[in-house]
Amino acid sequence: SQKIEQNSEALNIQEGKTATLTCNYTNYSPAYLQWYRQDPGRGPVFLLLIRENEKEKRKERLKVTFDTTLKQSLFHITASQPADSATYLCALLIKAAGNKLTFGGGTRVLVKP
Amino acid sequence: DGGITQSPKYLFRKEGQNVTLSCEQNLNHDAMYWYRQDPGQGLRLIYYSQIVNDFQKGDIAEGYSVSREKKESFPLTVTSAQKNPTAFYLCASSKHSMGGTTSNQPQHFGDGTRLSIL
Numbered sequence: 001s002q003k004i005e006q007n008s009e010a011l012n013i014q015e016g017k018t019a020t021l022t023c024n025y026t027n028y029s030p031a032y033l034q035w036y037r038q039d040p041g042r043g044p045v046f047l048l049l050i051r052e053n054e055k056e057k058r059k060e061r062l063k064v065t066f067d068t069t070l071k072q073s074l075f076h077i078t079a080s081q082p083a084d085s086a087t088y089l090c091a092l093l094i095k096a097a098g099n100k101l102t103f104g105g106g107t108r109v110l111v112k113p
Numbered sequence: 114d115g116g117i118t119q120s121p122k123y124l125f126r127k128e129g130q131n132v133t134l135s136c137e138q139n140l141n142h143d144a145m146y147w148y149r150q151d152p153g154q155g156l157r158l159i160y161y162s163q164i165v166n167d168f169q170k171g172d173i174a175e176g177y178s179v180s181r182e183k184k185e186s187f188p189l190t191v192t193s194a195q196k197n198p199t200a201f202y203l204c205a206s207s208k209h210s211m212g213g214t215t216s217n218q219p220q221h222f223g224d225g226t227r228l229s230i231l
Contacts, residue, residue, distance in 0.1 A: 042225070043119075046221070100161070101158075105154050
């Protein structure tokens with residue numbers, strides 16, 4: 001079965017620095033990879049989607065890369081702000097698994113002023 | 114504002130009791146989903162529905178049931194057969210893509226229902 005690994009340890013970072021999160025997967029190659037933000041007690045909010053034939057995607061201060069050879073996605077938050085503090089989830093859509101999204105466990109980010 | 118509404122926010126279940134979680138969306142989305150989230154774990158898919166009057170089991174459907182009688186509504190019943198129901202339950206929806214599938218569309222989530230055992 002598909003396994004998705006995100007760093008379970010919280011990432012503490014100083015305001016203004018770049019936060020980098022990893023999402024590693026095994027077995028099947030996903031068709032799409034999505035990143036979501038989740039605040040405590042709230043539902044996830046969609047941030048970015050990157051396709052298997054795309055290397056990089058940007059949205060404002062966010063950047064996502066997708067390396068199908070390494071089976072890894074990196075999620076960058078540049079010029080981080082305390083308001084960026086949240087848990088970030090990656091989710092993979094695998095065609096071989098019936099086109100359903102499979103979520104990683106998320107990485108908590110804490111941006112200190 | 115369009116969105117997904119889940120209710121109640123907190124729910125308590127007694128032993129042997131069935132409870133129903135509500136999920137309503139006004140986004141005119143075709144597909145709806147139910148996930149379960151346990152601390153430190155990713156979301157796990159319970160059931161999903163791509164069209165009214167049709168739904169499919171997800172990865173952890175045992176002990177749960179759903180219905181999809183209206184496009185806007187996708188209630189989840191946690192039955193007494195679910196022996197470990199304490200969790201955070203999330204409902205989501207997505208629209209069909211141009212190809213008629215929901216595969217590459219982002220999912221829109223409600224703010225969840227936290228279910229606990231009395």
